[in-house]
Amino acid sequence: MNGPLLGGRGATSIATAQRSGTDGGAAWLPGSLVWRVAVLSVVVVFIQISVVSEIPVFGVSVDLTPLLVAFIGLLCGSTLGAVAGFCVGLLVDLALMQTLGVTSLTFTIIGYWAGRLRELRDPQAALTPLFVGAVAASAAMVGYSVIEFLLGVDAPVSLELLREIVVGVLLDTVVALPMWALVRRCLVGALPDDPRRRRRRAYTTGGLSPLSQGRGGAR
Amino acid sequence: MYEKTVRRRRAVLALLVVLSLILLTAYFGEAPSGGLHSVQRGFLTVVSPIQDGANKALKPVRDLFGWFGSTLKAKSQNAELRKQLDKLRSQYTANQENEHSYRELVKLFHLDHELSIADYNPVTATVVYQSPNIWYSIITIDRGSSSGVRVNDPVIADEALVGKVTEVVPDAAQVSLITDSAVEVTAKISATGAVGLVQPQVGEPGRLLMQIYQSSTAAPVQGDYVVTSGTVASPGVSLYPKGIPIGQVTSVNEQGGFKSVAVSPLADLRSLEFVQVLTYSSGSRAASLNNVAATLTPTHQPDREEESQGQGGQLAQTGGGG
Numbered sequence: 448m449n450g451p452l453l454g455g456r457g458a459t460s461i462a463t464a465q466r467s468g469t470d471g472g473a474a475w476l477p478g479s480l481v482w483r484v485a486v487l488s489v490v491v492v493f494i495q496i497s498v499v500s501e502i503p504v505f506g507v508s509v510d511l512t513p514l515l516v517a518f519i520g521l522l523c524g525s526t527l528g529a530v531a532g533f534c535v536g537l538l539v540d541l542a543l544m545q546t547l548g549v550t551s552l553t554f555t556i557i558g559y560w561a562g563r564l565r566e567l568r569d570p571q572a573a574l575t576p577l578f579v580g581a582v583a584a585s586a587a588m589v590g591y592s593v594i595e596f597l598l599g600v601d602a603p604v605s606l607e608l609l610r611e612i613v614v615g616v617l618l619d620t621v622v623a624l625p626m627w628a629l630v631r632r633c634l635v636g637a638l639p640d641d642p643r644r645r646r647r648r649a650y651t652t653g654g655l656s657p658l659s660q661g662r663g664g665a666r
Numbered sequence: 667m668y669e670k671t672v673r674r675r676r677a678v679l680a681l682l683v684v685l686s687l688i689l690l691t692a693y694f695g696e697a698p699s700g701g702l703h704s705v706q707r708g709f710l711t712v713v714s715p716i717q718d719g720a721n722k723a724l725k726p727v728r729d730l731f732g733w734f735g736s737t738l739k740a741k742s743q744n745a746e747l748r749k750q751l752d753k754l755r756s757q758y759t760a761n762q763e764n765e766h767s768y769r770e771l772v773k774l775f776h777l778d779h780e781l782s783i784a785d786y787n788p789v790t791a792t793v794v795y796q797s798p799n800i801w802y803s804i805i806t807i808d809r810g811s812s813s814g815v816r817v818n819d820p821v822i823a824d825e826a827l828v829g830k831v832t833e834v835v836p837d838a839a840q841v842s843l844i845t846d847s848a849v850e851v852t853a854k855i856s857a858t859g860a861v862g863l864v865q866p867q868v869g870e871p872g873r874l875l876m877q878i879y880q881s882s883t884a885a886p887v888q889g890d891y892v893v894t895s896g897t898v899a900s901p902g903v904s905l906y907p908k909g910i911p912i913g914q915v916t917s918v919n920e921q922g923g924f925k926s927v928a929v930s931p932l933a934d935l936r937s938l939e940f941v942q943v944l945t946y947s948s949g950s951r952a953a954s955l956n957n958v959a960a961t962l963t964p965t966h967q968p969d970r971e972e973e974s975q976g977q978g979g980q981l982a983q984t985g986g987g988g
Contacts, residue, residue, distance in 0.1 A: 497720040500796050502731040503936040508796075526678050533682045537689075541709045542717075543797045544804060544833060544840045547702055548690030555682045598694060607873070 480637040484519055484527065487633050488535045491515045496542055507614045509622050510587065512539055516554045517561040517583035518576065518630040522638065525562025532558030546598065553590035557583050580623025584616045698833075707835055710806070714838035717794040718808045732937070786907060786944035788822075789813050793938045794838070803846035803866070804832075805938060812836045814945040820894075820906045823941045826932035827851065827894060827910045831943060839943070843935050844874060844912065853912055854895040855927070858884045861895050864912055864929060874913055874929040885925065890915040892929050907944060 491511055500508045516535050520528020536551030561579055564570065589612070693702045791813075795806035809815050811834045819831045821841045829849055833840035842849050844864065851864045853876060862878040876892060892915060896908025913929040920926075 493716070493720050494724070496795050497717065498724045498728050501728055501793070501937060501939075502735065504735070506936060508936075526675050529679050529682050533686065536686070541706055542713065543795060544706055544710065544806070545797065546690060547693040547706070548686045548688070551689065552683060552686035555679070555686060559679050594690075598690075 477637055477639065480523065480634065481527075483634055483637050484523065484531050485534075487630065488515065488519075488531060488538065492535060492538050492542065496539075504618055505614050507611050507618060509618045510584065510615065511619075511622070511626060512536075512550075513554065513557055513583040513587035514580050514619060514623055514626045515630060516558045517579050518627050519634070520558040520561030521565050521576070521579055522631065522634050523562065525559045525566060528558030528560075528562035529555050530558070532556070549591065549594050549598075552594065553587055556590070557586050560586075576623050576627035577620055580626070581616060581620040584619030585612075588612045588615055707833060710833070710838055710840070711835040714794070714806070714808065714810075714835065717806065717838070718792070721792065721794040721808075786820075786946050787814065788942040789815060789945050790940060790942050791815075791839075792940055796936075796938065803829075803843040803935070805829075805841045805843065805941075807839050807841055807941060807943070808837065809943060810835050810837045810839045813943075814947070815839045815943050816945065819946075820910070820944045821941050822910060822944065823933045823938055825911065827906065827912045828931075828933045828935060828938065828941055830906075841941070841943075844931060845935060851906060851912060852895045853892050855886045855890050855915065856893050857890045858886055860884075860886065860925075862926075864892065867928060873916075874931060876915075876927045876929050878925040878927070885920075886915050886918055886927050888915055888917065890927075892927075 495511045499511055502508065512535055516528065516532040519531040523531075532554035533551045536549075536554035537547070539545070539550045539554075540547045561583065564579065592608075592612075689702070693700075696702060789809050791807035791809035793805050794808050797804050807821075815831055815834055817831055817834055820827065821829045821831060827844060829841045829843040829846065831839050832842045832848065844851060845866045847866055849866070852861065853864045854861045855876075855878075860878045862876045864874050864876045867873040867875040878886075892912045894906040894908060894910040894912060896906065911932050913931040915927045916930045917928045918925065919928070
């Protein structure tokens with residue numbers, strides 16, 4: 448059965464591909480998946496900037512962009528996660544007239560980390576998106592802060608700043624599940640077929656058993 | 667095969683990280699007229715019509731969420747505002763009397779030719795972008811150089827100062843809010859007349875700090891209003907018209923004989939929807955005063971700064987005929 452995390456096609460494609468030596472690299476990624484990721488990224492960035500950022504909750508706005516990058520990594524693997532993170536970060540920096548490279552650097556690492564989590568651990572728990580969303584939001588905010596400090600903004604850590612970071616992370620965690628559902632719905636149709644499903648189909652239609660195919664597919 | 671894939675994956679990560687670092691270093695090191703800044707302005711020029719369209723199309727959604735937030739906020743503020751209203755009503759009566767006397771005296775001594783907001787050409791603009799990042803206090807508006815907006819033009823909302831224009835393209839402009847580290851405003855406390863420089867409070871996003879130049883003035887108290895002084899004290903700052911409210915004093919600190927006050931901005935900087943850019947036409951008094959300010963400040967900077975601090979920053983003034 449497919450795990451509750453993906454709930455559809457592509458449930459363990461990345462993890463299985465990793466084990467069989469093909470990895471979640473960009474070489475075998477279908478073009479439709481790349482297009483969907485690109486369109487989704489542009490739409491989410493525009494919605495974030497035009498709507499979401501103008502709705503403060505407890506004085507802080509929800510930031511959907513780190514969640515988007517983390518969930519792309521979680522679904523598509525580390526390479527596409529990192530590339531999507533870089534592109535989304537660059538788009539955000541360009542659109543908001545921010546220092547170019549700050550968001551790109553942070554989001555590249557977030558996308559890569561989420562992809563590696565998928566490839567190495569293949570988490571199946573239903574609450575995994577919450578955990579990933581919280582970590583991504585924390586990493587984005589702490590990442591901004593660290594880079595700003597390194598760039599010379601003389602800002603000691605204050606209670607107000609910590610409060611904003613904590614509230615921001617909590618808000619992002621709250622919206623992580625709906626955001627995960629949206630990203631999954633948009634991308635799951637273009638993800639490579641679930642190898643377990645393919646094995647099961649082959650076995651029931653007279654093909655190789657999962658055991659023999661597993662041996663054959665192993666490195 | 668596996669080794670090759672791992673190498674490729676790591677190479678992609680390394681390439682992206684290095685690329686980000688190169689971008690960051692180059693952007694941070696270059697002048698505002700540099701190549702990367704130009705690319706950013708070009709991008710803003712291209713996407714500003716799209717931003718504007720998206721902003722208008724998605725306004726109902728934003729309004730819906732805003733309505734819930736505003737209702738909750740309004741309920742909590744209602745009781746407090748009623749108390750304030752009672753207190754202010756009595757103050758208003760007393761102030762009316764004082765104002766009448768003041769106007770008589772101003773006329774008597776021929777001092778009634780100060781510039782006001784009406785002397786500038788306020789251009790109303792819609793906020794199309796607002797940075798969600800607490801490190802960047804910037805907004806993007808849908809009016810640019812084609813509407814007469816220029817760099818350093820003051821920006822107000824709800825009659826209170828919100829910032830100044832820092833980048834302009836034909837159909838859009840970027841506004842740095844008063845809470846941005848790039849913005850500083852020469853201001854005074856309306857009750858005591860103490861002049862100082864208002865800057866963002868370090869480490870306290872959304873808060874301001876006013877360093878008071880004159881230590882001899884009466885101590886400000888909590889609730890005093892801070893307004894623009896109509897002067898410039900250092901190079902590159904805007905010449906804001908005199909008397910625009912900035913915020914209210916929330917606390918007073920004194921260290922080594924120098925006073926500083928924490929200021930809470932009057933405008934709600936987190937949910938700006940419309941703003942007004944105070945532009946000026948060539949040949950107007952406002953334009954000539956800005957030119958005077960621009961030509962005075964960059965020369966002999968160290969001496970000028972000392973002098974300006976000693977005199978409460980009275981280098982160029984938007985009041986008293988400049």
